Amino acid sequence: MSTNIRIFLNDRDGKRHELIAPTDMQMNLMEVCKAYEFPVEGTCGGMALCASCQCYVESKHKIPPCSDDEKAMLAEAFHFKENSRLGCQIHLIPELDGLEITLAPED
Numbered sequence: 001m002s003t004n005i006r007i008f009l010n011d012r013d014g015k016r017h018e019l020i021a022p023t024d025m026q027m028n029l030m031e032v033c034k035a036y037e038f039p040v041e042g043t044c045g046g047m048a049l050c051a052s053c054q055c056y057v058e059s060k061h062k063i064p065p066c067s068d069d070e071k072a073m074l075a076e077a078f079h080f081k082e083n084s085r086l087g088c089q090i091h092l093i094p095e096l097d098g099l100e101i102t103l104a105p106e107d
Contacts, residue, residue: 005097010058011038012103023092029055029101030087038103046088051077053087054104061099063090079104 007019007029021032030053033040041052048069054077057063063085066074070089074080084104090096 003094005092005094005099007032007096008059008098008100009033009036009038010100010102012105021092023094023096025092027092028088029053029090029092029099032092033087033103039106040087040103042088044088048073048086048089051086051104054079054084055087055101056081056083056104057085057090057099058083058102059098059100061096063096077104078107 003023004020005023007021009017009019011017019032019036028046030040030042030046034042043052044050051073070086073086074084
């Protein structure tokens with residue numbers, strides 16, 4: 001049985017979008033953003049080796065803590081904030097229904 005969740009994405013121009021994402025396909029947030037053709041590069045292919053999918057978690061959802069690899073990459077990322085995460089490390093699960101994120105600046 002397929003379960004879809006809603007993700008609210010604030011793009012780099014300040015526009016809010018509602019994305020519908022499946023939780024039964026082992027997808028992460030970066031992949032959903034790319035599927036909707038948002039400018040999220042994911043240069044490393046989701047391995048937490050770049051920060052081109054950095055986003056800010058705006059909602060109060062409980063997201064699993066950062067791995068050591070993700071922490072190391074975020075420590076070197078431009079535009080880091082306390083609520084920064086790598087989209088490739090946020091795996092879509094039903095508990096994330098209503099998640100709100102903002103894409104980090106590109107430069």
